[in-house]
Amino acid sequence: MRAWVTGGTGFVGSNVVAELLAAGVAVHGTIHRTPPTEAACTWSAVDLADAPAVRSDVAEAAPDVVVHCAIRNDLVSLSTDRRGAWADFVDATRNVVDAANASGAQVILVSTDWVFDGTQGPADETEPPRPINSYGLLKFAQERVVAERAHRGAIARVSGVNGRHRACGSLPRAQDVGFGYLVTALVEALRARQPFTVWVAQDINMVATPSLASESARMILRIAQLGATGVFHCCGGQAVTRRGLAGLACEVFDLDEELLRFGPPDPDALPAEMVPYDTSLDARATAAALGVELPDARRLLSLLRAQWSPAPTGGTP
Ligand SMILES: NC(=O)c1ccc[n+]([C@@H]2O[C@H](COP(=O)([O-])OP(=O)(O)OC[C@H]3O[C@@H](n4cnc5c(N)ncnc54)[C@H](OP(=O)(O)O)[C@@H]3O)[C@@H](O)[C@H]2O)c1
Structure with missing residues (x-):
């Protein structure tokens, strides 16, 4: 199998690249700003806004699957630079989908639980999204491009991603108003x-x-191997609160829970836009379709701890 991957130098994308390579997939990645470190791939600098360039790069790579992980990971600029954000999220996705269609490739978009408004309880794959901020809206618009335009399209929603960055030593952010990165920071x-x-x-x-991240990437690999289409929730099997996840992390990582405090976020960290409160996902249909078991939160943290060893003192996984 051959794959063409955007955002492969990023946190989620580097896990996708690593899991594809581990399964024997030949990977071609696109470079944005960060130089790639994965020598087992071929790479090219492609501007995803340039439709002919995207089409010719995909045609040259002749992939069976295109995995679109790239994202402008700067939530503030999504509302202040609306045209630029639309181009980076929506127009780029259209270019990627059109290029995949022209090459007869399946396309898998990495999406998010933030397409929901946070009041819907555990959302299964059929729950209609209702985004309440620019990021959720742009991700939802990307999803619609894939759903309506791709000849063979899949939407792989990930949520609150923790794990190791497989291309560099640090994660894009520390604790933020979402769930990603919380465990590492703690x-x-x-x-x-x-x-x-x-x-x-x-x-x-x-x-x-x-x-x-590694488990979500394995689920994305499975979508590719099955040539599956539709919406998939590529996450763990258990919804938790921030407090619950923090307590479990202390248990699994043998940390002193007495050092935990609970309090309001730094006001500077709060975005101007609304944030969904409860974005829990129900991924049982995905697990059945892909033939995988969903790790509960404890198992997920145990896997993370195993990936982290030997334990650094204060370093980033
Ligand atoms: N992390 C989470 O907790 C989380 C949760 C839910 C969903 N997701 C989804 O996961 C995906 C990846 O997120 P991430 O956390 O891995 O982000 P990330 O670590 O910031 O990686 C973003 C990647 O996209 C590339 N990129 C940025 N702007 C680009 C552009 N204009 N054109 C081409 N490439 C561009 C970056 O390259 P440069 O570094 O060179 O700019 C990098 O390779 C996104 O679809 C996001 O919605 C993540």
Whole structure:
């Protein structure tokens, strides 16, 4: 199998690349700004806004599957630079889908639980999205491009992603108003014997179904291997609160829970836009379709701890 991957130098994308390579897939990745480190791939600098360039790069790679992981990971600019954000999210996705169609490739879009408004409870794959901020809206628009335009399209929603960045030593952000990166930030602080405040507030993402990047990437690989189409929830099998996840992380990583604090976020960290409160996902239909077991939160953290060894003192996984 051959794959053409965008965003393969990023957090989720580097896990996708690593799992594809581990399964013997030949990977061609696109470069944006960060130089790639994975020598087992071929790479080219392609501007995803340039439709003919995308089409010719995909045609040359002749992939069976295109995995679109790239994202402008700067939530503030999504509302302040609306035209640029639309181009980066929606126009680029259209170019990627059209190129995949022209080459007869399946296309898999990595999406998010933030397409939901946070009031829907555990959302299964059929739940209609209702985004409440620019990021959710743009991801939903990307999803519609894939759903309506791709000849063979799949939407792989990941949520609250924790894990190792497989292309560089650090994650894009520390604790934020979502669930991603929370465990890493907490473990680093507590291993350094520093107190860590787990954010608790009504206007941030307080309940979610965490994912482990490597496991989500394996589910994406499985979608590719099966040539599956439709919506998939590529996450863990258990919804948790921030407080619950923090407590479990202390147990699994043997950390001193006494160092945990619970309090409001730094006001500077709060975005101007609304954040969905409960984005928990129900992924049982995905698990059945892909023939995989969903790790509960404890198992997910145990896998993360195993990936982290030998344990750094304060370093990033
Ligand atoms: N992390 C999470 O918790 C989480 C949760 C839900 C969904 N997701 C989804 O996962 C996907 C990847 O997110 P991530 O956390 O891995 O982000 P990330 O670490 O910031 O990686 C983003 C990747 O996209 C590339 N990129 C940025 N702007 C680009 C552009 N204009 N054209 C081409 N490539 C561009 C980046 O390259 P450069 O570094 O060179 O700019 C990088 O390779 C996204 O679809 C996101 O919606 C993530």
